[in-house]
Amino acid sequence: MKSTASQFPANVRAALDDRVLQDVLKNFSEGFPLKRARAVERLEEFDDLCDAARDIKDHVLDNLDRYLLGFEERVRESGGHVHWCETADHARAAILDICRSANARTITKSKSMIGEEIGINDHLAAHGMVPVETDLGEYIIQLRQEPPSHIIAPAIHLSKEQVARTFAHHHHARDPGRNLNDPRAILDEARAELRQKFLEADVGLTGANMLVAETGSVAIVTNEGNADLTMGVPRVHVVIASMEKIVPTLEDASTILRVLARSATGQDMTVYTTFVTGPRRTQDLDGPQEFHVVLLDNGRTGLLGTEFQDILRCIRCGSCINHCPVYSTIGGHAYGWVYPGPMGSVLTPALTGLPDARHLPGASTLCGMCETVCPMRIPLPKQLRHWRVRQIRQKLVPVTTRYGLGLWAFVARRPALYRFVTAAAVRIMSALARGRSRLPRLPFAGGWTSVRDLPAPQGTTFMAQWKAGRRRYP
């Protein structure tokens, strides 16, 4: 997927001016956090589970090669194939090859952020195939040719009226006078449209929530059951996953599942939790004839051993996004690429490059809400700061900011000079305030006064008043 992260400020402007989006976001910001809080409340050992989940992933990241090779061996033993792909190009080529060998025309697909990351739909379509998203949210945005705006709720930026209009526009064969006002009617129509696609599909492409090293299994969770039809009905099942999705054992997978749904949607478990291992065996009644796992790196192993390794623990629950006050103000599209919100602002610079994603690490108040609700204990504010450190080192911040900070530090290290400068600043601001208690405008402070007043100072600085012997105020 092509990134527009470099246009973040313009994206933000558009998002803030979009009234429908603003209404949708307001509802969004109230829903998920409440559900999560209730789910966490219900489970006394939630915090312990989070610690355990963090430790599992830390152990995996320290032993990634071992577990990946073990996983590959188990997949091969069960009759499947593993394709190692260093880049998005490699992964696209591998999937296209599999689809061609299967003479595929229709390819059903369940939700996969890796699929978005490598732009697999466009690639398959460009080669004459028909990829069909089967997750309701993904199906809607595929019809609208939009990218997802959230990693677990891809169409969260849309109102139900917008969805109804989209269906009315695209589903030509249906009665134009039908009623699509009710979410249930929208759902039923999507189900009817997709049912036929499931039956036609030659290849089913899914993501993976986890890869289990001890069994070679793939764990996939959904609330719609669409992934089960995607992987069970077609002749070929292709899993696309990034390599940090690995966990050592089924026991570990179950630990992570216990924090995943609670953090994501506030459910104790997702409605469908499926483990698949290899293709159909002779005694099986159904299942695919071929089973492929496309393992993508795309820059992730470059984070191992760096200050950014922690982000590889992410299980894509979306909790940091659901609780982020910046995300709930601007929505997901403003971030410009596949992964929005706090985890996205940490991951995107690693995958698309810091120059492209230069706005993202700064697009946070570092309020810390994300870290508080992250079940994998990823120190997201700290990771954002790490990117800011790299930006300073690589001179990717405006020259005015760099010199401004240098000048400020020069003054702040010299108390006498600092007293002189702050006293002068107070005198100037007081003069401009002309007795008022607030300044509606201040030269060189447009970033502040464009949207808010600035309180006028109280005469002189505290340090000057203290030095002059004042001990009481007023």
Added chain:
Amino acid sequence: MADPESPSVALFVTCLVDIVRPSVGFAAVRLLEAAGCRVSVPDSQTCCGQPAYNSGDRPNAAAVARQVIAACEGFDYVVVPSGSCAGMIVKHYPDLFAADPAWRVRAQSLSARTRELLSFLRDERGFEPVGVRMDAAITCHDSCAGLRELNIRQQPRDLLARVAGARLVEAGLAESCCGFGGLFCVKYPDISAAMADRKIDEIASMDADVVCGGDLGCLMNMAGRLSRRNVPCAVWHTAEILAGMTEGVAPVCGTVPDKRDGP
């Protein structure tokens, strides 16, 4: 060594209080003295270094932090009327000098002795305001750093509960970020204002006369936006309320239109 009866306390005023609102500094002095502390104001203090640290400029942040560390040595406690500046010293100074053994020791020592004002008064001095009155419905804003780095939430509420005439009203968004975020608010003023507006819309709907908090940055942001939108709600630093200064000092951004006159 610390004398529990009368500890020596250095007040780290913070740059915003020093420049914009000295009354918060004087309120802190009054409260600390009432809580039995011997208060000094180290005269070589400047800024804690957050602007550089949160911008990723570690060399300049460390240079400024060294200045603060040297200025604040020799006291039982260093008390700060700000959760984010206290959090900077407590949580981030040791990290800033992780690779510099000599300064790391000094940073850790300062970190261990540094306290945010309201939590220090409540948790360690058992302080209760006496004879303070404010007839108003008050809602607290929990500043992010104080709340999530230093676990400050109940202390200001406990202290305010002792203010005669004060009625505490809880905002559902009390723990939501106001959009200040240091340089964030001038870099992305539109996002920042939209974030503040969510809180302000709730406050406006709540029948609160006063918003208070423990961080002047957040208070300037919210007061500035309330003032720009002409929403009738006064903003005070919690220390000013507890020190009984609200009669003699105008709220942040000055008086606001009275509720009874309509917006």
